[in-house]
Structure formats: structure tokens, C-alpha cells
Amino acid sequence: MTTTKTTDGREIVLDILLEVLEKGAYSHVVLRQALNKYQYLEKPERAFISRVTEGTLEYLIQIDYILNEYSKVKVNKMKPLIRNLMRMSVYQILYMDRIPDSAVCNEAVKLAVKRKFQGLKGFVNGVLRTVAREKDNITFPSDDIRYSVPKWLYDKWAESYEADTLHRMLEQFLADSPMTVRCNLHLASKEQIVESLAAQKVTVRETAYIPEMLELADFDYLESLDAFQKGWIQVQDVSSALVGLAAAPKKGDYCIDVCGAPGGKSLHLADLLDGTGHVDVRDLTEYKVQMIQEHIDRTGYTNIEAKVWDALELDDSSIGQADIVLADLPCSGLGILGRKPDIKNRVTPEDLESLAALQRQMLSVVWQYVKPGGTLVFSTCTINRQENEENAAWFAREFPFEPVNIEGRLGEKLEEATMKQGYIQLLPGIHSCDGFFLSVFRRTS
Numbered sequence: 001m002t003t004t005k006t007t008d009g010r011e012i013v014l015d016i017l018l019e020v021l022e023k024g025a026y027s028h029v030v031l032r033q034a035l036n037k038y039q040y041l042e043k044p045e046r047a048f049i050s051r052v053t054e055g056t057l058e059y060l061i062q063i064d065y066i067l068n069e070y071s072k073v074k075v076n077k078m079k080p081l082i083r084n085l086m087r088m089s090v091y092q093i094l095y096m097d098r099i100p101d102s103a104v105c106n107e108a109v110k111l112a113v114k115r116k117f118q119g120l121k122g123f124v125n126g127v128l129r130t131v132a133r134e135k136d137n138i139t140f141p142s143d144d145i146r147y148s149v150p151k152w153l154y155d156k157w158a159e160s161y162e163a164d165t166l167h168r169m170l171e172q173f174l175a176d177s178p179m180t181v182r183c184n185l186h187l188a189s190k191e192q193i194v195e196s197l198a199a200q201k202v203t204v205r206e207t208a209y210i211p212e213m214l215e216l217a218d219f220d221y222l223e224s225l226d227a228f229q230k231g232w233i234q235v236q237d238v239s240s241a242l243v244g245l246a247a248a249p250k251k252g253d254y255c256i257d258v259c260g261a262p263g264g265k266s267l268h269l270a271d272l273l274d275g276t277g278h279v280d281v282r283d284l285t286e287y288k289v290q291m292i293q294e295h296i297d298r299t300g301y302t303n304i305e306a307k308v309w310d311a312l313e314l315d316d317s318s319i320g321q322a323d324i325v326l327a328d329l330p331c332s333g334l335g336i337l338g339r340k341p342d343i344k345n346r347v348t349p350e351d352l353e354s355l356a357a358l359q360r361q362m363l364s365v366v367w368q369y370v371k372p373g374g375t376l377v378f379s380t381c382t383i384n385r386q387e388n389e390e391n392a393a394w395f396a397r398e399f400p401f402e403p404v405n406i407e408g409r410l411g412e413k414l415e416e417a418t419m420k421q422g423y424i425q426l427l428p429g430i431h432s433c434d435g436f437f438l439s440v441f442r443r444t445s
């Protein structure tokens with residue numbers, strides 16, 4: 001990768017960071033829009049844009065600490081454009097060995113000048129060259145900064161997990177998160193799918209727990225893959241696909257997914273039902289339901305229907321009707337910090353409280369849809385006892401449900417003592433998937 005080649009890429013990254021860090025936009029949304037807009041760029045340049053954007057956000061807390069150590073003007077006092085230019089440049093100096101530090105400094109200076117900050121040329125150059133010179137001597141005063149997570153969150157996790165577990169988890173958040181897909185076995189066999197992917201030169205690897213899930217690499221656009229266009233594969237993390245296995249639908253079951261967009265788990269249920277039964281998948285807005293509908297159209301399943309419905313509002317017509325209710329509820333998303341790094345840069349302790357309360361409100365409504373003897377699955381993609389273990393225990397106390405022993409349901413390789421009590425908390429670095437919580441209950445009366 002030459003430095004001139006990435007000059008445009010750097011400016012694109014800078015604009016994405018300004019949107020995300022100064023205006024509060026979501027990084028995955030802005031990044032996707034930028035990559036769509038600049039489709040004509042070469043694959044390495046597009047990869048550079050993704051890597052520097054995501055890396056800068058992942059290491060933001062650590063980078064700001066370093067900048068505050070080496071710059072007289074503190075990060076929060078810098079002009080927004082300069083602040084983000086410095087952040088993305090420090091990321092490149094620290095974590096992108098293939099780019100010479102001098103090139104990073106020169107390109108940052110050029111970009112500052114291009115964006116009318118001629119007067120700050122010396123500042124940009126001086127601070128970045130100091131960071132480059134000192135980079136092997138940098139030490140961090142604490143592990144929250146080393147692992148680039150907010151201190152309150154680090155302290156909260158340190159109360160819940162052993163130091164070794166916590167550090168493995170935090171390391172994993174900073175490692176690459178592979179893209180995984182689930183094979184829609186009702187539409188094609190795994191062999192057919194692997195063959196189709198290999199024909200398009202996609203690197204395919206097995207995943208840890210679920211044979212019908214594959215890890216994909218070395219492709220540019222998912223949408224260009226035949227297997228995707230034919231609906232044979234669905235992007236989903238392994239942890240998320242465990243929900244379908246835990247729910248264990250029987251042929252002919254009627255399932256309601258109360259918070260279903262973009263549809264990964266509902267489509268899995270539809271696949272497991274093998275053309276029988278019905279999945280009624282709901283979400284709050286037309287926009288979200290349209291996202292689900294696109295996947296239904298692409299896969300062509302006929303035993304699934306999406307509609308707008310607020311999970312907080314009781315649907316009288318569904319009371320006592322469902323064999324399975326899937327409550328994969330809005331949560332703080334702390335299990336997917338590796339994929340959506342801006343979560344950790346925004347989440348507050350108050351969010352954790354209010355999301356735990358929202359989940360209780362939703363569970364208080366949706367349990368009523370389960371038939372006596374039927375199943376409710378409560379899941380989140382977070383690592384927070386208040387939203388997970390505490391809410392699951394509260395649910396079993398408050399409503400006519402008992403936990404279901406899920407040993408053996410999640411494949412042979414996944415074993416945790418808590419599965420006997422009906423739940424599992426998956427932790428990145430400990431388990432080979434995103435951080436995720438799932439719990440299964442049977443309605444007793």
C-alpha cells in the first residue's frame with residue numbers, strides 16, 4: 001500500500017470519524033454508506049478505510065490517553081478536525097506496521113493543510129513525530145486504558161469476573177471478529193454451499209460449536225456471492241444461532257419473535273421448522289420490519305411473516321397461542337464491543353439500568369403469548385448481570401415459568417454448569433463467539 005494511494009482513504013476516514021465522534025452517528029452505518037459511495041476504490045483502499053476507522057474507535061480511550069501525554073493541547077481542547085486527524089494517525093503509528101511512521105506524519109500534515117488548518121501544521125507534525133519516536137516506551141497506568149474500555153465498565157466487570165477471564169475477554173474484543181454465516185439447510189446442503197463459496201474464491205472455515213455455521217474471509221461484497229443471493233446463507237454470529245438450538249422447535253410449532261429485526265434468529269427458526277409451522281416475527285418500526293422482509297424475500301421461506309408490533313403492547317390475539325416465544329431483547333450490546341466499538345464509547349451506567357428495566361417491562365407483556373407447557377427464550381448480546389442473570393432470575397420468580405435444563409441442546413462442545421439451570425453466559429475469549437446470554441423457560445401453568 002503506497003502512501004499516495006491512501007491519501008483519499010485517509011480523508012474519507014477523517015470524515016467518518018467526524019460524523020461518529022463529533023455528531024453521534026453510528027460507525028457501522030456511516031462506514032457502510034462511505035464504502036457504498038466509494039465503490040470505485042480499489043479493494044486494499046477500502047480495507048484501509050474500514051481498518052483505520054474501526055481501529056481508531058476500538059482504541060479510542062487508549063489513543064486519547066497517549067495524545068494527552070504527548071500534546072500540550074489536551075484532546076478535548078483540540079479543534080474537532082485536528083482531534084480526529086490526530087486520533088486516526090496515532091492508530092496508524094501504533095497498529096499499522098506496514099505504513100512507515102514518517103508517511104503517517106506527512107499525510108496527516110497534508111490533510112490538515114488541505115482542510116484549512118495550515119497554522120496547525122507544526123503542531124500536528126510535532127506531536128505525531130513524538131508519538132512515533134516514543135511508541136515503544138509507552139506504558140499505561142491501568143488496564144482500562146490498556147484495553148481501551150471506560151473505567152466504570154472495567155470496574156464493574158472486575159467485580160463480576162476473575163482477572164484472567166476479564167483480560168481474555170478484553171483482549172478478544174481488540175482482536176479481529178470474523179464474519180460467520182449460517183447455512184439455510186432447508187434450501188441447500190452444507191456441501192453445496194461450501195462448493196459455491198469456494199467457486200467464488202471465498203476462504204471458508206468451520207466454526208466452533210455449530211457444524212452448519214461457516215466463517216468467511218477474502219471476499220469484498222457479501223451481496224455479490226451466489227450463496228447469499230440464493231438465500232443459502234445468513235449472516236449471524238455463532239452465539240446468536242445457539243438461540244435457535246436452545247429453543248428446539250418441533251415440526252409444526254407456532255413461534256413468535258417479539259423483537260426480531262434484522263431477522264437472524266427468526267429465519268433460523270423457520271429453517272429448523274423445515275417448511276412446517278409458522279414464525280411470526282415483529283419489530284417496532286416499518287424500517288426494521290422491511291429489513292426482515294428483505295431476508296425473507298431473499299431466502300424464500302413461506303413459513304414466516306414479519307409485521308410491525310410494539311413488544312410493550314399486549315397483542316390480545318396472541319395470548320396463550322405460541323409454542324415458542326423468542327424474546328431477544330434490546331440490550332446494552334456489551335458482548336459485541338469487538339464488532340461495534342462505538343458502543344463502549346457511548347454507553348453509560350444509566351443505560352444499563354434503563355435497558356434492564358425495559359427488558360422487564362417487555363417480559364411482563366410477552367410471557368402471556370406462551371401456551372402452558374410452551375417455551376420462552378430470553379436472550380441478549382450483552383455481558384451485564386443486571387440485564388442477564390438478574391433479569392432471568394426475576395422472570396422465573398414473577399411468572400409461571402421454570403428454567404429448562406439446556407444441557408445437550410447447544411451441541412457437544414459447549415458445556416457450562418449453568419446450562420442445568422437453564423442459561424449460559426458466553427464470553428469472548430473464553431467461548432469462541434461473541435458475548436451473549438441466553439436462557440430458556442417452560443410455562444408451568
Ligand SMILES: C[S@@+](CC[C@H](N)C(=O)[O-])C[C@H]1O[C@@H](n2cnc3c(N)ncnc32)[C@H](O)[C@@H]1O
Nearest residue numbers: 259260261262263264265283284310311328330
Ligand atoms: C437484539 S435486537 C434483535 C435481533 C434479532 N433477534 C435478530 O436475531 O436478528 C433487538 C430489536 O428490538 C427492537 N425493538 C426495540 N424496542 C422494541 C419494541 N418496543 N417493540 C418491538 N421491537 C423493539 C429493535 O428495533 C431491535 O431490532
